[in-house]
Amino acid sequence: MTAAAPTVPAAHTTVPWPQARRAARRAGARTGRPTAELPLAEALGRTLAEPLTALTDLPAFDTAAMDGWAVAGPGPWRLAGRVLAGRTPPPLADGWATGIATGAQLPPGATAVLRREHGEARGEVLRALGDPGPGQDVRPRGQECRRGEQLLPAGSAVGPAVLGLAAACGYDRLTVRRRPTAELLVLGDELCGSGLPGPGRVRDALGPLLEPWLTAAGAELLGRRAVRDDFGLLRDALLGSTAEVVVTTGATAAGPVDFLHAALAETGARLLVDGVAVRPGHPMLLAELPPSTPGGPARHLVGLPGNPLAAVAGTVTLALPLLDALSGRQPSPGRYARTAGDLPGHPTQTRLLPVRLTEDGPLPLAFDGPAMLRGLALAEALAVIPPGGLPARSRIELLPVPA
DSSP states (O other): OOOOOOOOOOOOOOEEHHHHHHHHHHHHHTSOOOEEEEEGGGOTTOBBSSOEEOSSOBSSSOEESSSEEEEOSSSSEEEEEEEOTTOOOOOOOTTEEEEEOTTOBOOTTOOEEEEGGGEEEETTEEEESSOOOTTTTEEOTTSSBOTTOEEEOTTOBOOHHHHHHHHHTTOSEEEEEOOOEEEEEEEOTTEESSSOOOTTOEEOOHHHHHHHHHHHTTOEEEEEEEEOSOHHHHHHHHHHOOOSEEEEESOOSOSTTOOHHHHHHHHTOEEEEEOEEEESOTTOEEEEEOOSSTTOOOEEEEEEOSSHHHHHHHIIIIIHHHHHHHTTOOOOOOEEEEOSSOBOOOSSSEEEEEEEEETTEEEEOSOOSTTOOHHHHHOSEEEEEOTTOBOTTOEEEEEOOOO
C-alpha cells in the first residue's frame, strides 16, 4: 500500500539568487571535513588541506636556461669538456668555457651562459658573436621560490600543475580534504534510461549530465538511482541514503506528484533555501538532512527542478557552492566580461542565460527554454543577468558550463 503524504507547511519566500549561493556555501562550511595524506597520483582533483610550502629552493642550484657554453669572465675562452644535466661539474676558471645543456648545473665560477647560436667554437677556442652579460641565460638558485616559502594556500584545488609543482618541491604525498560523498536520485515515472522514449515517456537527460559534473566539482559519487513518483519510496530513499549530499531532480514544485517537500518534512529535514528568485529554476531547494547514523554529521539535499536547463541553474546556484565548501575549496574570484549589446532580464529575478563568447562580448544563444539543453550544449558560459537586464557594455558575471 502506498504511503500517504503528510500535510506540508507553505513554502518559504523565495530568496535572491546571490543570497541562495551564499547560503549553500555557508551550509557546506559548517560541516567539518576529515583529511587524508595521499600519494601525488591519488591527490588529483582533491583540495589542499594545508598550505603547500616549498621543501627546497627552486631551482636548487644555478642552472643553464639554454643549450650552449658556460663561460667564466670575458671572452674569448678556452674550451674544456661538457656539463650534462644530472652531473655535478668541477669549478670553471676565469677565461674558460665548457659546453652545457639546458637544466644542467652551472659550474662554480661561471658568470653566464653563451647560447649555442651566439658562439663560434674553433678548435679549443670559443668566441662570442655578442657579449653575454653577467647572469645571461642563467636561472639562479631560488629564482622561483625559497625553501619554506608558501606557494599555495589551503583550499587550492589540486590540478595537474599543482602536482607538478609539488613534485618539483620534493613532495611525495599531499594532505588533502576527503571528497564529500554524493548520490543522485532521479525522480519521475515518465523517465526511461535507454533507447527511444515511448508515448508519455522521456529520456533521463540529467543523469548523464549531472554525474560527471558533480564528480568534477569534487564529489565522490556513490551512484544514481531512479525513484518513482511515490511518497513512500522517496521518503525511504532519503532515509536510506548514506551520502553526505543527496541531489534530486524533479518534484520540487507543488504538482500532484511532487512529493519532495512532504518527504523532507517526514524525515525531519530543515529547509535552508526553498525557492530562488532566478529563471530558469526558481523552485529549487536546499535542505539539511538528519545524520545517517546517530551522532554522525549533518547531510544536505539539493533539490533540482526536473526541466534540464532549470536543473543546470539549480546546480550552479546550490550544488556547486555547497560542494566547493564541503571540499574546502577557496571561492573562485569569478569571471566577468562586457556585454556586446543590451541583455533583457526578468523584471524581478536573476536570469541565467547560455551564451557564446566573442571579441565583442557574450552573445545569447537560442534554445534557452527551461526544458532545453541544445543551447547549453553550444554555450561557453552562463551569463548572470540581474533583475531588470543590462545595457550594452555592462560588466557581467560568467559561470562555467559542463565541459
